[in-house]
Amino acid sequence: MAGAALEALMTLQDHDTTLDQLRHRRDHLPEREQLAEAERQLADIDRTGAALGAQRDVVAQRQSEVEAQLAATEGRIAELDKRMYSGTVTASKDLQAMAEEVTHLKGRQSTLEDGVLEAMAEREPFDSELEALAAQRAELDARAETLLAAIAEAEVAIDAEIEAEMAARSSSSAPVPEALMAQYERLRQRLGGVGAARVEHGRCMGCHLDLSATEIDRLKHQGDDVVATCEQCGRILVP
Numbered sequence: 035m036a037g038a039a040l041e042a043l044m045t046l047q048d049h050d051t052t053l054d055q056l057r058h059r060r061d062h063l064p065e066r067e068q069l070a071e072a073e074r075q076l077a078d079i080d081r082t083g084a085a086l087g088a089q090r091d092v093v094a095q096r097q098s099e100v101e102a103q104l105a106a107t108e109g110r111i112a113e114l115d116k117r118m119y120s121g122t123v124t125a126s127k128d129l130q131a132m133a134e135e136v137t138h139l140k141g142r143q144s145t146l147e148d149g150v151l152e153a154m155a156e157r158e159p160f161d162s163e164l165e166a167l168a169a170q171r172a173e174l175d176a177r178a179e180t181l182l183a184a185i186a187e188a189e190v191a192i193d194a195e196i197e198a199e200m201a202a203r204s205s206s207s208a209p210v211p212e213a214l215m216a217q218y219e220r221l222r223q224r225l226g227g228v229g230a231a232r233v234e235h236g237r238c239m240g241c242h243l244d245l246s247a248t249e250i251d252r253l254k255h256q257g258d259d260v261v262a263t264c265e266q267c268g269r270i271l272v273p
């Protein structure tokens with residue numbers, strides 16, 4: 035194969051290698067893994083938060099029921115007090131019955147007050163744990179946001195490099211004959227992105243194995259229409 039075509043192919047290979055590296059770098063930005071980790075942690079927090087929230091809601095519901103009963107009891111006591119001291123009830127039998135009811139209601143009031151305090155005490159650890167989770171969540175959210183911005187920024191920078199590299203690649207591909215290009219692309223796909231390799235010091239730089247003396251001799255004297263490939267790895271050899 036004519037030297038110019040092979041040299042152009044080698045330049046093309048260099049651009050392709052750079053492009054592969056750029057795409058790999060774009061796909062494997064460390065921030066992507068960090069973002070995935072932050073998202074896993076956020077999902078954990080949400081699961082824990084939902085479970086705790088449900089437990090807290092049961093206690094809170096009980097608290098508000100007891101509070102409603104307490105309010106009703108206090109209302110009834112106030113109403114009885116008002117009637118007893120209004121002077122409209124005069125029969126001592128009625129007054130005594132009302133006093134007894136007030137005594138009974140005060141006992142109930144005290145029990146309900148204890149119930150409210152108990153529910154509040156039971157609820158407190160849930161509330162503070164949920165508060166801590168919310169703080170953690172906010173922190174992770176901010177972190178995820180920062181990572182997203184860093185990823186976007188890195189993508190813009192890498193995309194600009196890719197674009198420049200693509201332009202350079204397309205101008206270097208012009209002197210490469212179609213059949214050689216097709217052979218190169220097939221090899222590149224099969225051999226980890228490297229379809230053409232230089233020969234340096236009698237060694238194929240694609241697989242880093244020494245070429246045989248016959249092979250080297252053949253390379254030296256090959257005609258312009260022959261494409262030499264490495265005996266070991268099969269890559270197109272560029273002398």
Ligand SMILES: [Zn+2]
Nearest residue numbers: 238241264267
């Ligand atoms: Zn080789």
